[in-house]
Amino acid sequence: MSSSGITRATLAKDLRLEWRSKDAINSMLFFALLVVVIFSFSFDPTAEESRRIAGGLVWVAFLFAAVVALNQTWARELRNQVLDAYRVSPAPANSLFLAKALGNFIFVTVLEALMAPLFIVFYNLRALGPGYQLLIVAVLGTWALVVNGTFFAAMSVRTRSREIMLPLLLFPITIPALLAMVEATSSILTGEFSARFWIVLLAAYDVVFTMASLFLFELVLQAE
Amino acid sequence: MKRAFPILAVLTAVLLSYGLYGALIVAPTEKTMGDVQRIFYYHVPSAWTAFTLFFLNLAASIVYLIRRNPKADALAFAAAEVGVVFCTVVLVTGPIWARPVWGIWWTWDLRLTLTLVLWLIYVSYLMLRRFSTSGQTPMMAAVLAVFGALDVPLVYFSIWFFRTQHPQPVIGGGGSIDPRMLHVLLINWAAFSCFAVLVCWSRYHLEVLSREVEETQALESLLEAGNSR
Numbered sequence: 001m002s003s004s005g006i007t008r009a010t011l012a013k014d015l016r017l018e019w020r021s022k023d024a025i026n027s028m029l030f031f032a033l034l035v036v037v038i039f040s041f042s043f044d045p046t047a048e049e050s051r052r053i054a055g056g057l058v059w060v061a062f063l064f065a066a067v068v069a070l071n072q073t074w075a076r077e078l079r080n081q082v083l084d085a086y087r088v089s090p091a092p093a094n095s096l097f098l099a100k101a102l103g104n105f106i107f108v109t110v111l112e113a114l115m116a117p118l119f120i121v122f123y124n125l126r127a128l129g130p131g132y133q134l135l136i137v138a139v140l141g142t143w144a145l146v147v148n149g150t151f152f153a154a155m156s157v158r159t160r161s162r163e164i165m166l167p168l169l170l171f172p173i174t175i176p177a178l179l180a181m182v183e184a185t186s187s188i189l190t191g192e193f194s195a196r197f198w199i200v201l202l203a204a205y206d207v208v209f210t211m212a213s214l215f216l217f218e219l220v221l222q223a224e
Numbered sequence: 225m226k227r228a229f230p231i232l233a234v235l236t237a238v239l240l241s242y243g244l245y246g247a248l249i250v251a252p253t254e255k256t257m258g259d260v261q262r263i264f265y266y267h268v269p270s271a272w273t274a275f276t277l278f279f280l281n282l283a284a285s286i287v288y289l290i291r292r293n294p295k296a297d298a299l300a301f302a303a304a305e306v307g308v309v310f311c312t313v314v315l316v317t318g319p320i321w322a323r324p325v326w327g328i329w330w331t332w333d334l335r336l337t338l339t340l341v342l343w344l345i346y347v348s349y350l351m352l353r354r355f356s357t358s359g360q361t362p363m364m365a366a367v368l369a370v371f372g373a374l375d376v377p378l379v380y381f382s383i384w385f386f387r388t389q390h391p392q393p394v395i396g397g398g399g400s401i402d403p404r405m406l407h408v409l410l411i412n413w414a415a416f417s418c419f420a421v422l423v424c425w426s427r428y429h430l431e432v433l434s435r436e437v438e439e440t441q442a443l444e445s446l447l448e449a450g451n452s453r
Contacts, residue, residue, distance in 0.1 A: 148371075155364045159355040168351050172344035173371055176378040179386060197385050205378050212374055216367050219289070223360035 003095040010099035017076070018107065024069040028111050032065040036115065040122045050123040055185030058119055059178060062112060063145060067167050069107045070149035073100050074157040083157075086221070093218040097150065101213075104146040112138060128191030133199065137188070140202040141181035147206065148173055151213040154220050177205045229425065236422050239415035246408035260324050265408055267317040269416040270310045271339065277307030277420060278342060281349075285369035288362060295432065297362035300369065301353060302427040304346050306420055311343045337383045338376070345372040 018024055039057050043050075077083040086096060119125060127134060149170055156165035184198035247265035254261035284300035287293060318336065319329040330336065349372065353365050401409075 151371075155352070155367070158357060158360050158364070159352065160357060161355060165352070165355055168348050169368065172341065172348050173375050175341050175344075176375065176382040179382045183386065201378065201382055201385070208374055208378065209371070212371060216370065219363055220367055223363040 003092045006091045007095040007099045007102070010096055011102055014099065014103040015106065018103075024072050024107055025110060028065040028068045028107065029114060031068055032061050032111060032115050033118070035061040035064060036118055036122060051125065051128070051189045052186060054119065054123050054125055054189055055182045057123075058116075058185060059141065059181045061115070062108065062142075063171075063174070063178065065111055065115075066104070066108045066145050066149060067170070069104055069111075070146070070153045070170075071156075071163055071166055073104060073150055073153045075153075075162065078157065093221045094214050096221070097154075097213060097217040101143075101147050101150040104150055105142055108142050108146055109138075112142065125189065127189050129188040129195070131188065133188050133195050134185065136199055137181060137184045137195065137202065140199065140206055141177065141184075143206050144177040144181070144202060144209070145174065147210050147213055148177075151209075151217060151220070154217070158223070173209075177202060180205065229422075232418060232422055232425075236415065236418040239411065239418055243408070243412040243415040246411050251405050251408040252402055257325050260321060263317050263321045265412045267314060267321060268409060269413040270313040270317070272413055273416045273420045274307050274310035274314055274339075275342075276417070277303045277310060277424070278346065280424075281307060281346075282369050282373045285366035288366045289370070294362065294435070297366070298428055298431040298435070299424075300362075300366065301431055302424045304349055304369075305427060306424050308343065308346050308350060309423075310416075310420065311339065311346065314339060315343060332383070332387070334380070334383050334387055338379055341379045342372075342376070345375065 036057075039061070043053065043057075074083065077086065149166070152169040152173075153166055156162045156169060159165045180198040180201045184195040184202065187193040187195040187198065243265070247262050251262065251265065253259060281300045281303040284296045284303060288296040288300060318339075322331070323329050349365060349368050352368055353361055356364060
């Protein structure tokens, strides 16, 4: 089997598992919904203000919700020693990593697509800047979250109290990406600044950490 | 090597007390800020020392990733731990100085934010080491150190742009420094560096010893299990 074939097979397996159980997507959705409602209670902003703070709220909600899915990435493979089977199999570690990262990317994208209308309704959002750039920010930002998230989830699954370990590892490293996503979204929504710098920074973040993850993942998977 | 330790300890004590004397008495009082400026002689050397130690941690982590040398890992651990302590000193002394001088405790300035993010990354590094189940810890910690290092330039650029876009509080940059002040600063820097080396050294030694003890105990229990059968 070629390495892209392995990626495809693992991805298909994960998607099928998720389609049948809907564990990750349901818990993520409900969690994000709760965050949206609680935020909108606690701030109750006007349309002008909400445009300014929405970028932060949206991405913080997605970040927290993504952690729910990311935590399940590898924990799911602990049952029946599937992770050990991966380790002894000749399948390249990177195709496994890519499959997991793509799977998480799809889950978080679905979440965003479902949650975005809710945000628009609750916060009366309308982009004053170029709205199509929001799509670019969403794609790059989501990848930034899941590429490091998938990598650190593989690390945190080997620790005690692994559920809490993932955000502790992920959040400090994610700070520049989160700042870029939030600032880009706010710039587009308010139309006051150009979002170009932030999009370039996000792209750089994605490239750097995708390379680093692919380079180092084998070490983490095989660490014993 | 063993004999060098007490010599270094004495040197550190002398330098630290001379540095304290210099900072409190020799250095002239700053014209506008007054005596509160003297915290600078502790703040800046701590920052330099912390950054040096984080750099040492990265270097040792890379050596570990290449050579799998457990001693490099012990050194990385010691450097990270002592580095976090010095970085904490920086983050605590900074606001104490900033409040009377800038009128605010904290601002999202480039250097402040970078220091805070570095501190967060290294605290998460120490948490990982603490919570990780033994055996895989050194590898994962070394990988995290590399990720943290890759993050630093990205944090730098993001904050740099973030700040140029938003209003910035006035920060007394540039200007020349009184040579007596510089002298005291350098003495304190030397003292803090010696102190850091001293603490790192004993922490490293402790780490190596505790690993040896663990290995011996594991071996002994194995032998006992073998004998009782």
